[in-house]
Amino acid sequence: MSTRFAYFACVLTLLATALHAAPYTPKRGDDIIEQLPMRTDPAQLALRQLRAQLAAKPRDLELATSIAQRYIVTARAETDPRYFGYAQAALAPWWSSPAPPHAVRLLRATLLQSTHHFSEAMQDLDAVVAADPANGQAWLTRATVQTVRGEYAAATASCARLSSLANELVAITCIANVAGMNGRAAAREALLDATLERGGDADPAVRSWSLTLLAEMAGRRGAAALAEQRYRRALALTPRDSYLVGAYCDFLLDQGRPRDVLPLVQEQTRIDALLLRYALALQQIPGQQDALRRADDELRARFGAAMQRGDSVHQREQARYELQLRGDSKTALVLAQKNWTVQKESADMRVLLEAALHAGDRPAAAPVLEWIRSNRVEDVVLARLAKQLGTGA
Amino acid sequence: MMRALLSVLLMLALAPAQAHKPSDSYLTLSVKDQQVKGQWDIALRDLDYALGLDQNGDGALTWDEVRAQHQVIATYALERLALSAGPGACPIVAGEQLIDQHTDGAYTVLRFTAACAAAIDALTINYRLFADIDPQHKGLVRLDHDGQSSSAIFDPQQARQSLSLASPSRWAQFRDYVRHGVWHIWIGFDHILFLLSLLLPAVLMPAAARQSQTIKAAFIDVLKVVTAFTLAHSLTLSLASLHVLSLPSRWVESAIAASVVLAALNNLWPLFRGRRPVVAFLFGLIHGFGFAGVLADLGLPQSTLLLSLLGFNVGVEIGQLAIVGAFLPIAFALRKTWLYRQLLTTGSALIMLIAAVWLVERAFDLRILTA
Numbered sequence: 001m002s003t004r005f006a007y008f009a010c011v012l013t014l015l016a017t018a019l020h021a022a023p024y025t026p027k028r029g030d031d032i033i034e035q036l037p038m039r040t041d042p043a044q045l046a047l048r049q050l051r052a053q054l055a056a057k058p059r060d061l062e063l064a065t066s067i068a069q070r071y072i073v074t075a076r077a078e079t080d081p082r083y084f085g086y087a088q089a090a091l092a093p094w095w096s097s098p099a100p101p102h103a104v105r106l107l108r109a110t111l112l113q114s115t116h117h118f119s120e121a122m123q124d125l126d127a128v129v130a131a132d133p134a135n136g137q138a139w140l141t142r143a144t145v146q147t148v149r150g151e152y153a154a155a156t157a158s159c160a161r162l163s164s165l166a167n168e169l170v171a172i173t174c175i176a177n178v179a180g181m182n183g184r185a186a187a188r189e190a191l192l193d194a195t196l197e198r199g200g201d202a203d204p205a206v207r208s209w210s211l212t213l214l215a216e217m218a219g220r221r222g223a224a225a226l227a228e229q230r231y232r233r234a235l236a237l238t239p240r241d242s243y244l245v246g247a248y249c250d251f252l253l254d255q256g257r258p259r260d261v262l263p264l265v266q267e268q269t270r271i272d273a274l275l276l277r278y279a280l281a282l283q284q285i286p287g288q289q290d291a292l293r294r295a296d297d298e299l300r301a302r303f304g305a306a307m308q309r310g311d312s313v314h315q316r317e318q319a320r321y322e323l324q325l326r327g328d329s330k331t332a333l334v335l336a337q338k339n340w341t342v343q344k345e346s347a348d349m350r351v352l353l354e355a356a357l358h359a360g361d362r363p364a365a366a367p368v369l370e371w372i373r374s375n376r377v378e379d380v381v382l383a384r385l386a387k388q389l390g391t392g393a
Numbered sequence: 394m395m396r397a398l399l400s401v402l403l404m405l406a407l408a409p410a411q412a413h414k415p416s417d418s419y420l421t422l423s424v425k426d427q428q429v430k431g432q433w434d435i436a437l438r439d440l441d442y443a444l445g446l447d448q449n450g451d452g453a454l455t456w457d458e459v460r461a462q463h464q465v466i467a468t469y470a471l472e473r474l475a476l477s478a479g480p481g482a483c484p485i486v487a488g489e490q491l492i493d494q495h496t497d498g499a500y501t502v503l504r505f506t507a508a509c510a511a512a513i514d515a516l517t518i519n520y521r522l523f524a525d526i527d528p529q530h531k532g533l534v535r536l537d538h539d540g541q542s543s544s545a546i547f548d549p550q551q552a553r554q555s556l557s558l559a560s561p562s563r564w565a566q567f568r569d570y571v572r573h574g575v576w577h578i579w580i581g582f583d584h585i586l587f588l589l590s591l592l593l594p595a596v597l598m599p600a601a602a603r604q605s606q607t608i609k610a611a612f613i614d615v616l617k618v619v620t621a622f623t624l625a626h627s628l629t630l631s632l633a634s635l636h637v638l639s640l641p642s643r644w645v646e647s648a649i650a651a652s653v654v655l656a657a658l659n660n661l662w663p664l665f666r667g668r669r670p671v672v673a674f675l676f677g678l679i680h681g682f683g684f685a686g687v688l689a690d691l692g693l694p695q696s697t698l699l700l701s702l703l704g705f706n707v708g709v710e711i712g713q714l715a716i717v718g719a720f721l722p723i724a725f726a727l728r729k730t731w732l733y734r735q736l737l738t739t740g741s742a743l744i745m746l747i748a749a750v751w752l753v754e755r756a757f758d759l760r761i762l763t764a
Contacts, residue, residue, distance in 0.1 A: 023432075023491035023502040029457035033492055034437045034499040039450030080413040082438075085529035092528065115529070270413045301496045302412045309417050309531045310546055 043074065054090060064090045065103045072110060079242040079271045084114050102128050106138050109145075116313050116342055118145055129161075136165035143174050150344030152182040152375060169195050173210045180217055181346070183376030189217045208237040212244045219251050220346065220379040227251055242271050249277035250347075254381070258284035269295075272302050276317050279325055296325055315339035319351045329358035337364065344371070346379055353385040365389050411498040416530040418522060419495070420474075424538040424558060429476060429483060429507040429516070434493055434500040440466055443526055456492075459501065463490050470503060475519040481510035517555045520547035540566075540697045566697055567704040574708020577687050578716070583649050583751065584680055585716060586744050590656035591618050591673055592720055593737050596728040608725050614669075619717055621670040625677025626684060627706050633685030634702050645682040647756040652676035653748035660741035684709060 026033055037044050050067045057063060068087040075083030088111055094100035095108065109124035125142040128135055139161045146155035159174035172188075172195045179188030196210050215230035231248040238244060245268065249261045261281035269275040279295035282288040303318045316339045323332035336352035349368050356365035369386055371377070419434040437454060441447055446462050447454050459466075467487035476483040488504035516536065523530040532547035538558045545554050578584055595614040632638040656676070659665050665672045688705050727733040754760060 023434075023493040025491055026456040029455065029460070031456045032453045033456055033459065034441075034454040036438060036441050036447050036452050036454055038452035039447065078413065081415045081529070082413075082527065085416060085527035086442075088528045089526050092525070095528070270411060272412060272414075275412075298412075298496070302414065305412075305414060305417070305496050308533055309415065311415070 047071070047074070051090075059093050061094075061101060061103065064093070065107060068104075068107045072107065072114075075114070077240070081114070084111055087111060099127065102132050102135070106135070106141070109138075109141060113141065113145055115311075118149055118342065121145055133161070134165060136162055136170075139165065140170065140174060143178070147178050147181070148343050148345060150181070150371070150375075152178050156182075167206075169206055169210055173206070173213055176210075176217070177213055180213075180220060180379075181375060181377050183378065185217055185221065185378045189214065192217075204237040208234045208241060208244065211237070212241075212247060215251070216247060216346075219254075220381070222380040224251075224255060240268070242268065242274060246273050246277060249274070249281070253277070253280055253284065256284070258282070269298075272299070272306075272314055273317050275299055275302070276321055276325075279321075283325065299325070312338065312342065316343065316348055316351060319355060323351065323355050323358060329355050333359045333361060333364055340368065346377070346382065349377070349379075349382055350385065353382065353389060357385060357389055362389055412496040414497045416523065416527050418530070418532050419500075420520075420532055420534045422476075422516065422518075422534065422536050424513055424516060424536065426512055427478075427509045429509065429513070431485070431503075431505040431507065433470060433474075433503040433505070434495065435466075435470060435503065435522070436495070436497065437499050437501055438497075439523055439527070439530070440469075440501065443523065444469060454499075459490075459492075463501075466490065466501060467503060467505075470522060471505065473521040473524075476507050476509070477517045477519075478509040478513040478515065479511060483507040483509035483516075513558060515555045515557045517553065518545075518547070519553045521549075521552055524549045524552065563697060563700060567700055570691075570701045570704030571708035571711065573688075573691055574705040574710075575712040575715075576708075577684065577705075578709050578712030581683075581687075583653055583748070584683070584713075586748065587649070587653045587656050587676065587680065588619070588622065588713065588716065589720065590653065590660060590741060590744055591622075591669055592717065593660055593724070593741065594669070596721075596724045596733075597737070608721075611725055612721065615717060615721055617670040618673045619713065621674040622677040622680070623710060623713070625674040626681035626709070629678045629681025630684045630688070630706060630709075631681075631702060633682050634688055635698070638682075640682050642686050643755060643758070645679060645686065647752060648679045649676075649683050650748050650751035650755055652679060654745050654752060657741040657745040657748060660737050661745075 039045065039048070047067070047070060050063070050070070054060065054063050054067055068090040071083045071087035071090065075081060075087065087107065088095060091100075091104055091107060091111075094104045097104075099105075100108065105124045105128050109121040109128070112118075112121035112124065122142070122145055125138055125145065128138040129142060132138065139158050143155045143158035143162070146152075146158060155178045156175060159171060159178065162171040162174055172192050176188040176192040179185055192210060192214055196207065196214070211230050211234035215227045215234060218224075218227035218230060228251070231244075231251060234241075234244055235248065245264055249264060252258070252260045252264075258281035261277055265274040265278045265281075269278055275295060276299060279292060279299060282292040282295060299321055303314065303321060306314055306318075315335050319332045319335035319339060322328045322335060332351070333355035336348070336355045339348055340352050349372060352368050353365050356362065356368075369389065372382055372386060416436060416439050418436070418439075421432045423430045437446065437459065440462075441454065444462065444465060446458055446466075448458055448461075467490070471485050471487055474485065476485065485505050485507045488506065490504070491502040493500050493502045518534060520532045520534070522532060528549050530548070533544070534547060534556075535542055535544045536556045536558075543556055545551075545556055547554065592615055595618065596611045629638065633640075655664065656672070659669075659672075684705070688702070691705075724733065727736075
């Protein structure tokens with residue numbers, strides 16, 4: 001009995017130390033305590049040189065905007081939000097100005113959008129397109145924000161302005177992105193497919209964007225083989241695009257193919273959204289309890305840290321985490337409802353309906369069901385959920 | 394042992410990589426009288442971006458490279474933090490630096506002290522760390538004072554904030570926990586039913602002694618049972634709340650339901666006979682873990698841990714005494730009636746049924762009684 005008690009006490013102590021690691025002094029001077037970006041990396045080197053130039057001339061508009069642009073590209077490529085902060089720092093002399101130069105204002109809108117400050121971003125974008133109607137990038141960013149917020153007619157109008165300003169594939173992809181949400185999916189998917197196959201654009205990033213959207217559209221109408229083929233083509237173009245990888249993982253999870261998810265994400269678990277997919281895949285594979293528990297602990301710590309700083313950028317992922325990994329449908333529903341007030345994409349509808357279904361709270365689902373009906377959102381998964389909620393399953 | 398070590402190493406190797414997240418620092422300030430003790434966790438990655446810690450530029454930051462820059466780090470950080478109380482500044486003196494891990498990597502842990510001119514009512518914090526190189530950086534500040542914690546988020550828009558130290562008195566805190574304790578026993582039907590099941594036979598002596606039954610004898614019997622129950626649950630409540638012992642809550646809740654079943658069964662089919670105080674003690678141990686679970690949900694302030702624990706316990710006893718105080722005179726008055734016999738038999742059977750449903754619900758994580 002006493003040995004069992006001692007064992008029990010030992011396990012408890014181990015757990016306590018693992019959970020509340022205390023500050024420590026490393027034992028050896030050559031212990032590596034942090035891995036930083038290599039200074040010899042050409043991109044990092046260029047950024048450092050530009051940063052030094054800007055420090056000497058902080059009000060050089062052209063230099064500041066080009067640095068901010070580079071940091072935004074890096075932030076997206078690495079899915080690392082610290083670079084958004086560095087971009088904002090480069091724009092500091094103009095950041096708080098009510099009407100900064102257009103170039104700054106467009107970048108400011110992009111940064112505001114990245115932290116989900118959509119209405120502030122829209123103010124800047126409206127001002128830019130009013131003063132400079134030929135600014136294709138501004139129309140495109142505007143369309144993106146409008147689509148996320150569920151303003152489909154306005155988003156389509158923004159996309160339409162692109163047709164004379166950008167190349168055809170960008171404009172068609174922009175329109176198709178809205179079409180899946182407002183009852184025009186089939187026609188737009190065919191048009192986008194045809195435009196892509198005509199080779200409308202050589203830029204692999206744009207082609208990958210179009211292919212990702214085509215894959216999602218195929219997935220939403222249940223054409224799994226076609227979706228799979230399009231995801232693979234997109235991945236061949238941009239294998240590290242975290243949005244694309246996340247979307248493909250969701251598709252694989254829906255298809256019951258969790259083992260195919262692991263190799264896609266196990267090198268990219270720094271990104272919360274992909275760590276979530278990794279954990280969801282482990283959950284579907286028998287005998288992975290230990291790895292799953294570690295991923296779960298890590299996710300909980302990360303969502304905790306985000307909540308501590310008052311961030312709501314990951315509420316959609318957090319709702320999914322609470323629902324699918326922790327089985328806490330009530331918390332998931334609250335998060336999904338908060339998220340719904342900010343974002344209105346297909347994934348936002350799905351997590352809210354799933355949480356409402358599991359929580360047995362049909363009234364909570366009503367606004368989303370009404371949204372799906374009145375906008376004629378086409379998606380087989382959403383349709384199935386709506387049916388389950390409607391018939392009281 | 395070797396296997397255990399291997400599995401620990403394996404765990405470290407497979408742990409998910411560090412997160413990509415926006416930059417934050419974690420600043421904890423503990424205030425006592427005029428003194429402030431600080432601990433400031435700042436990401437080494439951010440310090441490297443500001444100061445270039447990685448001297449050889451190979452991307453691998455060693456302890457030697459960090460240690461060599463401790464003075465520079467302390468100066469840089471503390472120039473961007475100012476504390477004041479009332480009109481007077483509280484000069485900060487840097488202490489040692491350690492290392493800690495957060496979700497996005499290794500942080501330096503800068504310890505410091507600050508002395509204010511007079512006792513502190515409100516601490517004004519001026520926070521400007523990294524405001525120039527990363528305006529999205531946030532300072533997450535926690536202020537501890539007399540067992541109370543408050544927190545605030547600092548960024549360039551809210552760089553200067555005053556945190557008030559007013560905290561509820563110890564007496565108010567104690568009263569709060571007494572109230573929680575009373576409330577818990579009042580809504581904790583399982584505890585009430587357990588106690589009542591054990592007390593029902595207290596006013597009924599064996600047939601031979603029935604003529605000489607007095608309220609005093611009944612009172613002594615009740616006293617024994619209640620004292621045993623109280624001693625036991627106070628013991629485990631304290632041990633569990635102080636993290637000396639712990640049991641899985643599902644197991645505890647199921648065992649509590651089982652204890653009610655047995656206590657009620659005893660009234661129909663004598664199991665314990667004269668040993669009811671012993672039984673009350675044994676099951677009291679389990680009920681104590683149940684109380685501890687509630688207390689854990691409420692949260693115990695660390696500095697007033699014992700006081701709050703005592704308050705909760707006192708509350709539970711007050712609630713329990715109120716129930717016993719109401720039960721004993723009524724039971725004694727009714728003890729020879731048909732009604733009381735029915736209460737003992739049919740009532741106990743009913744309690745058993747309810748508790749059995751609880752047991753099934755809790756053991757198999759089902760919902761039967763509640764909607």
